[in-house]
Amino acid sequence: MEQAEKLKLRDLENKILFAVKELCSSIPFLSLRSWRQEKTSGGYRPDLILGMKVGDQHWEWIVGCRLNGQPREVRGAIPLMKNALAEPGKTNRYALFAAPFLSEESRRLCTEAGLGYMDLAGNVRVSFDQVFIDIKSQNNPFKEKRALRSLFAAKASRVLHVLLTPPLRSWKVKDLQLASGVSLGEVSNVRKLLLDREWAEVSREGIKIKKPEALLRAWHESYEGNRSS
Secondary structure, three states: OOHHHHHHHHHHHHHHHHHHHHHHHHOOOEEEEEEEOOOOOOOOOOOEEEEEEEOOEEEEEEEEEOOOOOHHHHHHHHHHHHHHHOOOOOOOEEEEEEEOOOOHHHHHHHHHOOOEEEEOOOOEEEEEOOEEEEEOOOOOOHHHHHHHHHHOOHHHHHHHHHHHOOOOOOEOHHHHHHHHOOOHHHHHHHHHHHHHOOOEEEEOOEEEEOOHHHHHHHHHHHHHHHHHO
């Protein structure tokens, strides 16, 4: 990991730690007693291990922080965090996925996997034992909006039009570049944004849209948002 990315991750960890403290200040039976960083016996290194007092019980929260909170990143972290929860000899453990922003799909993946989540936009879900906290925020950070604007910008839209032309098929990057008439860099950027959100899938045959309805809905919402701003 590059030094600049390490510094960004450390900054995110500090912000999440502050957010946990803020959460505890509003929940009478919840308090943060300690935090540390260490590997589990299985070799997984959580970004934070929080010592929490929940009522009269002690719990450990295993926190995985990611700079990218898109579904693909969440899906990759889930098995690592669940394995950490299953570490022999450890009880009263709970796992929390944290990122600058978590989309509705990312939050759903965490919930279905039995993990909690927290982002800097104010979305929080904690559910274990007798504890249930569910906070939803309408705030969508500028960085996420900027990424979507990039995906639905004029040149990127030419790539989307090709990918969405029925019948849906797989496209190699070079073929997609020739069909859309944009640069390889633009195609690669669109490809990454689609895969991060799991609106597309990739195989040996190339990239193919797998959730056209979700993609079109986000495109419509972006258009409506730009028109009203």
